[in-house]
Amino acid sequence: MTITEDAQTVSVREALTRLENLGLGILAGAKKIIENIQRVRNRIEHHRYDHSEKEDDAVIAESLKFILYFVEFGLKRKLDDQIDSNLLREIKRRVWEYNERQSLAEFRFHEWLRTVWPDWKEEEDLPEEFGGTCRCPECAQDWLVIGWHDKPFCFDCNTTIDADECEHCGRTFLVKSGCDCVAYELEEDGRA
Ligand SMILES: [Zn+2]
Numbered sequence: 001m002t003i004t005e006d007a008q009t010v011s012v013r014e015a016l017t018r019l020e021n022l023g024l025g026i027l028a029g030a031k032k033i034i035e036n037i038q039r040v041r042n043r044i045e046h047h048r049y050d051h052s053e054k055e056d057d058a059v060i061a062e063s064l065k066f067i068l069y070f071v072e073f074g075l076k077r078k079l080d081d082q083i084d085s086n087l088l089r090e091i092k093r094r095v096w097e098y099n100e101r102q103s104l105a106e107f108r109f110h111e112w113l114r115t116v117w118p119d120w121k122e123e124e125d126l127p128e129e130f131g132g133t134c135r136c137p138e139c140a141q142d143w144l145v146i147g148w149h150d151k152p153f154c155f156d157c158n159t160t161i162d163a164d165e166c167e168h169c170g171r172t173f174l175v176k177s178g179c180d181c182v183a184y185e186l187e188e189d190g191r192a
């Protein structure tokens with residue numbers, strides 16, 4: 001992609017590549033976070049955003065986590081002099097809560113893995129027959145397991161979820177609301 005004077009914006013993909021070229025390689029998991037924020041943005045733009053509070057909280061926490069980690073470990077800077085200290089404390093609290101929530105879901109998930117594959121060990125890759133987890137359309141976290149329980153089960157929500165995988169875009173959606181991919185499919189690589 002060539003950048004001309006008119007081009008005030010870069011695509012998300014381009015931005016990620018630029019950071020990688022600068023040696024500011026994207027932290028593990030960050031790419032997923034950015035892609036997810038982009039999806040939410042697209043939904044808002046198409047006035048199809050159905051404001052699930054749980055999902056909003058997750059997206060905000062993920063984004064804050066990305067910013068905190070990127071500033072500290074990518075840019076090697078501190079936010080302390082840039083942001084009001086109360087606000088910064090609140091941001092750190094949300095990120096801490098998010099991390100705690102993730103580790104609880106992970107713990108629960110690993111406990112389940114051990115019941116199905118008693119020989120599986122934490123430091124190993126996931127069992128081969130297990131295809132991996134998907135994004136839960138309820139909590140917007142990647143702890144949904146499809147095909148191993150009577151109904152899809154989310155280890156963050158800790159309950160069954162009435163979810164299905166979309167045959168068009170491959171993402172998961174709540175059966176009651178259907179997948180909203182069709183409207184913005186063509187804009188997935190939208191400009192930021
Ligand atoms: Zn969930």
Ligand SMILES: [Zn+2]
Pocket residue numbers: 166167168169170171179180181182
């Ligand atoms: Zn879809």
